[in-house]
Every structure is written in structure tokens, then in C-alpha cells.
Amino acid sequence: MKRLLIFLLFIISLSNCENNKKSTHNKEQDSKIESGYHNHKKVAELNKKGIEFSTESFDKAIKIAKELNKPIFIDFSTSWCGPCKRMDNFVFADSIIGDFYNENYICLKYDAEKGEGITLANKFEVQVYPTLLFLSPKLEIKLKHIGYKGPEEFLKLGYNAVNKELSFGSVPNSLSKYNSEIKNLIEFSSFVAYLNPSEKDSVLFDYFQDISQSKWYSSQYFHLIENHSYSIFSPLSKFVIANRNKYSELFSKARIDKFISGLMLFAINTPKAVYGKSYNNLSDDEINKLLFSELLKIDSVLANKNRLNHEINLLCKTVRENNNDTKIWDSLFTKVGYYNNHYLHLDKEWNNFLNDWSHRASILAPINLEIANYNETCMKRAKSKLAENDYNKFAKGLSIGTVERFVSIEKQSRNSKKELTIALRILAESYSVSKIWANDFLSRINVSDEDIINHKEAIIKNAL
Template sequence: MKNTVVTIILLFIIQLSKGQGIKFENIDLKQALEQAKKNDKLVFLDCYTSWCAPCKLLDKNVFTQEKVGDLFNLHFINIKLNMEQEELRPLAQNYRISSYPTLLFLDANGKMLHKVAGNMKAEDLLNFAHIAISEPEKQLNTLNKRYNEGERGIVFILDYMETLKYASERTMMVQVSQSFLNETEKSAFLQAEVFDFLLLSKALTYKSDVYNYIVDNKDTLYATNGIGKDKFNHVICTCIKSHLQNQARNLDIDELKNVVEQSKTDFKLSNQLMFEAELFGNWYLQHQQYDNWINQIKTSANAMVAVNKEAAYLFLIQTTYHISKDPLFKTIDGAFDEGIILLLKAQEIAGDKISHYYGLANLYYLTGNKAKALESIKRYEHINQEHKGQIPEHFLKLKSKVVEM
């Protein structure tokens, strides 16, 4: 009878632990490695910080899932380390941690087998864990070794770059990208596999030999199976945007506008007007030329309306949201009034939408106009009732603040 009770209790404990997600041990890395050796397991190390929003999402939504816990608790000693601690700096340097969360899969000797960074779905985390457990050919450690031994085949390089991207190994990505560009014949970029490297690496430099070669062979690349217009345009657009954003840091506004015009001789971006509006607008904001900034916004919006009303509407909505949320605009006289004008312009373009009234209520609240804010809130509630929608929490909070004005 006594043995039966003990068995039942043990089975209950096992079942209880199965549904609890990842069980993180309250020990340091040295102790975790010792336990891993004793239990013939690997170590899973969650490197986080207190201010990291993706860390919190991973902790709340992924680590708590039963299927995740079942795999990790079986194969790993799991620990978490707050990387804000001064004594953990050497660890961050040793494992080349540059962003959070970074998830390390280590063997019992502390050797890094695999590494990934950022928030992710449970299925992706499980896939990375399986790589660490039983797929050494896909592990970052293995790929690092193959690269250091001189392997440079295009299939390998693409796999390696993808793995480096997941690991947030930005410095290594740049090194691999530049080396590959320098060592590869320009004509090779007419092949789909090699062109995909440019798509993945974003390493193409404006007006470089490879860039000029690709632009000169645009028609060929458009017609190439596996590349086509969309891939070509994406690679060139990314390159030009990066170049112009870098130039904006060092040029005055007239010089910047000249550089933008020059770039159009090679290729015109599909969203050229919106990109220019944001590029020039950001320049004016950074140089505290606020009157020029608002004039740029209005000029750009009018130009967009003539070409693409949907793009103009989206631009105005994004701009007014920026005005209402960025603390900078609290210091600029008349910024919220200008935001109201822009939002009313968006309303002219797209008609009566519920989202406009939330934005208007918020901006009127920020200007201290209680009557107009309440009018917008009333209109929001009326449209919401017509569509039988739920009132979101952020609207209720805004309404409460307006009523208390």
C-alpha cells in the first residue's frame, strides 16, 4: 500500500512538471555545466536584460509552453542570466553577445554549439533546440569552423549567412559579405543562387563595381528565372536607400536633394515620394528646422495625392501618429495643431474612418481643446456602435483623461 502511494505521488509530480514549460534552475553557469556533465545534458542559457521587451515576450509566451518545456527539461540544464550585471561582461564578450535576448546552446564544457537571438515562435525555438541536440551540421559552431577552414561554396555561404543573421552576428555577417563580394566574379551575380546572397546580406554598395554591373544587366536579371523584377528591385532599392540615409548625416539639404536626384538616373524607387518625404523630413527635424519640416510634409502629401491617394493617406496617418507620440513635438509650438490639420487632410482623402476620430481626440486633448476632443470621442463611439465593435482599452484611457480635463 505504501509503495502504491509513493508511485502515485511520483507520477503526479512528473505530470505536474510536464505542463510547466521550461524549468529554469537558480544557479550560475559554472554550476549548470557541472550538472550537465553529471546528467549527460546540454546547457540552455537565456541571456536577457530587464529593459528588453522581446525578452519579456519570449519569457511569457514561449518558455511557458508545455511542448517547449518537455523538450528543454529533458535535454538541457536551463538557466537565465541578467546581462546587466558587471561581472557578466566577459561572458558576453566570450560568446559575442550583441543583442537581447540571446539564447545559447552549450555543451557540458561550455563550448557554444548554437546561438540565436530575438523573439520567436515556439516552433522556431524547438527547431533551434533540435539543431543543438542532434544536427551538428547545422550548428553555428560547425559552420564557423567550415568557414575558417576556407569553404566558400554559394550554398554554404547562404546557409552560413542565414545562421549568422539568426544569431545576430552582425560583425561576422559584414566580414563574410565583403569577402564574398571581393572574391566573386561579377558575372556570377547573374545566377539566381548568387544573386540571393545580395538579397540576404544587404551588402551591395552604391556605385560599386558589382552595383554598376547589376544595373547595366537589369533586363537580363528581370528575365532570369529565380530572380525577376521583384528581387532585382528589392536589392537595388535597399542599396540606394541605405546610401541616401548615410549621406543625409553629412550633407546640407540642397546637397542631399542633389544626391537623391542623381540616384534616380539609375533607378527610381517604387515609393520614391514617400521615401523622399521621410528622408528630407527627418533631416529638417534633426536640424531643428520645424517650419521647413511641416512645409515638407504638406508638399509631399499633396504630391502623393496626385499619384497615389492610398500612399498619401498612409503617410499622413503615420506622420500624425508620430506627432502625437514623440515627446519632441511637445517642445514645438503649434505641432499638435499642425497634426490636426494633417489628420483632417487624411480624412478628406479616405473618408469617415473610426481611426481618424481616435487620432483627433488625442490631438485635441494634447492641445487642451476638451470640447473638440469630446466631439471626436462621441463620433468614434457612434461609428463603433454601428459596426458592433469592441471598445479598446487605449480608447477608454483616452476618454477618461479627456473627461477629467
């Protein structure tokens, strides 16, 4: 319990900063913190009646809103946004929140970087996530909030947007208790995030020992497991795997499969870190064989998927240093082709875009951009082997990777500028990038070359 005591001290130090009062860590304080979790007995039920987001298209949702004379609530998020996930698991999942929003709003949810979400994010000038948008049935913007809101604050937003008053004293008592619990959970989550990866599993498990096991199935506590688990062999990871069917029913099979697959990939990438010092006497081959045999017992499909993905990523790095070796290129194309035929459908289902040609090509970008005609050579090989759609992803990924490499190197040479110019030209002429990426990386290119400046301007103009 030593690590748990460290966290309790961490919470108390936060309280000191906020209230400017001195406090000591004692049994009474521990009791108060513990009671904040155990007094609220229905947390496991909260994810059953949260906000019901409509699956209708935006046009159809507008029509429904006008017919029912209901305002519209839209949550704009992205797959990588941490505060967005906290909203999903800690706020939208609450039954009191769900009761109010389901009754008073047509609720919509969009990934601002996918499908219809891209168009709507541009329409309503959404650039930061999460963005919480409240519209009248006539699409007038009643309220637009950027960033995370806790349960109480989010409920008040909903009341204010429909011109209803909600005084602090009239907030349901159960929601106030839940709101307090969520604040503690988020503080603990922030604490764990700063730990060394090897410490996270034991700290999490110590913490969960004081939590009723029924709560381990709630969205709030699974969020902690999902975001901070390090080893696939940790007690909490094993608990999820042992109760995989129940978790899949609660959170979808795709989400649980993605969680297990992510732990597998981490284990395959760093097997000795996962197993610990007791296995240091084994050779790399021995520990890899042992690890893979264990992963096969958990899920043979996911184990084979992640082993192949690991091999492909290693090949990408090998190609980067031997880009004229035809055999290595052929091996890469063959393995990726097999992966795409057997496992790519899982990545699409999980919204995991790290295993397509765009990501793989970004790995191929050379470290220092000093290899003459590197991009041109790679593009020619890819064009001769890949279908048009995959080639487009390859060209975009390699170009993005080249730009990111350029801004990271200290000394810029004639060849690095040449490779950068090629990459920017390809992006400017053929592919759109996100505004966030464009603002982040293009702003760091301090080169006076006219072609580079023109390409940068074109990319920014067309950014999504």
C-alpha cells in the first residue's frame, strides 16, 4: 500500500495549494477519501443510462429536431483526445446527465477527423477538443464550450443552453457525490500518468484493492485500467481478460479487443521490460518464444497480428537504411499485403490508423535526410507495387514523415532542403493535412526558399 499512500499525500498537497491550509496525512483523512468512493453505491450502474447519442446523419437529426422542437447538443472529439475520453467515461456515462440530455436534446457525437465530423467541424469552426456545441432547432449557436467539464458543470451547461436555471443547491445530491468521486479519480489518473511505466501496474492494483470489485466493471474504473495498464500479465489486465465477455458486453467487443491487442504489442516490442529482471538470463530468442506462447493462449488471432506488425515495423527501419535493397522491399510489401488481407479489418473497426501505409511510410523517412534521391526512390518502388489507394497513403505518409524529420534536425543541408521541397510539393498538390499538424510543423520550417514558402502556404490553405 506504500504507493497508495504516496497518492493520498499527492491529493492532500493539491488541497493545500487550492485552500492555502496546512494538512497532515492521517487516518481521518484516509477515511474521508475512502468514504468518497464507497458511499456512492450505484457507480457501476451509471454507464447503463448515460447520454444516448443519435446515429442519424446530421441532416436527418436537424429534421427530427425541428419536428420535435428540440435543441441539438453536439460533442466534437477525436480518437487521441484525453479530455474527450474523460468526458465519455466520467460525464456522458452518468444516468442523471443522460436523463436530462436525452429528454431535452437531440444528442450527436462526431469524430472531428473522420467522415461527416470533418465537414461539421469546419462548418462550426471547431479546432480544439472536446468542443461542446449547443444549437437551437434552427441551428443558431446557443452555447459553445471548449474543453472538459465535470458532471455538475456539464449539467449546468445543458440547463443554461435551454434557458433553464439550475442553482448549485438544487443539483441532485447523488450527482454531487458522484462529481466529488470523479474529481478524485481524475486526480489519481493524473498521478499515475507521471509514474514510471514499470510502477503503474502495482500502483493501480494497490488502489483497486480498496474498490468494490463490482465497480471494476464501471466505465469510470475501466477507464483507469485501459489508460494506465502496462503489462498484459498484471493482475488488472488478467482480470479484464478473464472477464472478457462481460467487459465486451459493457463496452463493446472492439474496445476490449483493442485494449488487449495494445498490451500484446507493447509486450512484443519490449518483452524483457514486461517480464522483469528475473528473465534477464534468457536470450532474446528464448524470451520471445516464451512470450509468444503465452500470448497465443490469450488470443491466437491478436497474438499473430501483433507479431506480424512488429516484424513489419522492424522491416520499415531496415528499408530506411537499405533503400536500394530489392529483397528487403519485396519482403516488406509481401508482409504488409498479408497483414492487410488478414488483420486490417480489425484496425478499421478499432479506428486504429497506425497500421496503414501512411503510418508505415512515415517510419521510412530517413533520420537525417542526407540520402540523395531517397523520396524519389521510395515513391517509385511503392508505385510499382501498390494499388492506387495504398500508394496515395504511402506518398502522403512519407511526405509527412519527411517534414517531421526536417524540423527535428539541427543542421539543414542542401539535400535535406531538396527532400523537404519534394515532400511539401506532394502534400500541396495532392493531399490535405489537419490544421493542427500544419500549424505545428510548418510553423517550424524557417527556410527562405521561395518554392518551400509557396508550398507551405498552399498546404495551410487546404488544411482540414
